[in-house]
Amino acid sequence: MASLSPLLEGLAVALTPLNLGLVFSGVLVGTVVGMLPGVGPINAIAILIPVTFATGIPPESALILLVGIYYGSQYGNSISTILLNVPGTASAVVTALDGYPLTRAGRGGPALAMSAIASFVGGTSSIVALVLFAPLLSTWAIRFGPAEYFALMVFAFSALSSFSGGSLARGLAATGFGLWLATVGLDPNSAIPRYTFGRIELLDGMDFVVVTIGLFAVSEVLHLLGESERGQTAPASIGRVMITLRELAQSGWTMVRGSVLGFLVGVLPGAGGTIASFLAYSTEERLGGPTGTFGRGDLRGVAAPEAANNASVSGAMIPLLTLGVPGSGTTAVLLGALLAFGVTPGPLLIEEQPDVFWGLAASMFVGNVFLLLLNLPLVGLFVRALRLPRWFLIPGVAAVAFVAVYAVNRSAFDLVLMTLFGVVGYLMRKLDFPLAPVVLGLVLGPLMERNLRRAMALSGGEWGVLFDSPISLTLWALALASLAAPAVLRCWSGHEPPGESAVLEGNSG
């Protein structure tokens, strides 16, 4: 089934000078942007989408660039997490548990090296799994009709709502908010305007880039205004950015387990990198036994979440590419970008646009190699960049966000919307509402509505069609089960799984 020849063709796509340059700049820019205080992958990708769009590169190249930014920014995020204890994403909160104590003990360098190597192992090994499983899932997903897709999206929403925040009600409220934003504009079926408040600018609907940058980047700029700078300067001494072979060998199985777990969890909607790194860490902590040094600066405590985190990126690509249904805020933004580039991911993608799929898979591999080669020698430089004053870095993020939002439609109105969403995002963070479900709702909402209406049209208005096939029944059951999953996780590991709100605590801690 999975013969190697398409992968070789993918390599041919990935190794063209343009795409090599793009994946290189993607991981580099991603690392630098992701490293900025509080800027995680979702901000990095959203900010760079309009720029990517404006350059007019072909879709497969754009995807290669954006995915490069994705794992580049995840690594950049680990740098500031380990050195400054400012995780920009919930998944990085787990890395901080052992990463920051290592830095305080003067071993920040080895922690960064461990993180780079574990990311590489998790990233590359999971690409192999992606290449093996994605075509299989594609052939199976061809049988999905509108009712199945609708149920799948309900599953994605319920999983993300239940995993992303402290309470289910708040997660569902955020999802509802996102779905409502998705309905703003002209209804594609009947062409009547919905919730446009009489503004012509809203007839086309809300642009997900504007909303995402407002909710995440602008609200972060506002949020950091109220944070003290305590403990947020890079330490003077981090030690050599190297680990010994013995340390590497000790973490070997940790990385393998983390990668497998990360990939599997990454495939599931809702869970993603956060739950992946959390599970990997708890597993290692259990295996380490009561004598383990986890939480006090154990390199394995960095290796496990970093391997899992990066493996989950490849895992998350599977539902995104083969079903067209993302399971997290970040992959939702990627889906939005793909649709904007005229690529409709789904079961036919691998067959109809093999360049996109195999080119991406091969370039992810190349990108991980770049990331490792770049980071071991350059980390010192990055650390120096982190010593730039906050009064320069954070307003700088805001300025780049302005350019990005303006570039979407060249409209000043979008900048006003962005600010509005910045204030809403700030209030949501303060009140402990998760933000990722809003983005998922906004991007997935139109697809969900289309599938629901198509299913109902096919059945002539008979609601039973939604629960007709074994596949949709299974998906509905999974959706229900996902609502109970956080409680089960809590019992198993004895920790509270980190939600988005943990990022705030991490920032202020």
Add this chain to the structure above:
Amino acid sequence: MRRARFPGVVLFAAGAAIGLEASTFDVSFLTDPIGPKALPYVVAVVLLLAGVHTALRPRGGVAWPTRGVVAKLAAATAAFLVYPLALPVLGFVLSTTLVVATLSHLYGAAARHGLPAAAALSAGLWLLFVRVLALPLPIGSLWLR
């Protein structure tokens, strides 16, 4: 305690408003069996239920910003809102310099550091986006006369 119920009340009100507005989405011809109302109704129900739940089980302990921080937040938001007005007139470089310098100031920079840094950053972004990436940014009507 009353303050803690506020988010729930807002959600409930939003759900009600969305549902009421949806009831006016009447189409004269039948496009599909459920029409443009269905998803908004689902949204309304989700928000109403989430609102009731959040209002009945309020959570305290929100770390509201101090008065000084609120003033900073207001100033930053005002700068964000002035920016789109200034952009077409003053152009990208000058408006961005002003907004970034304001933000730098709010983040504690002295004007003699913040202003040159903001100008350099804005000019750098202009060069990067307009010259290198060929992404047009407004020059400003003030300079075009």
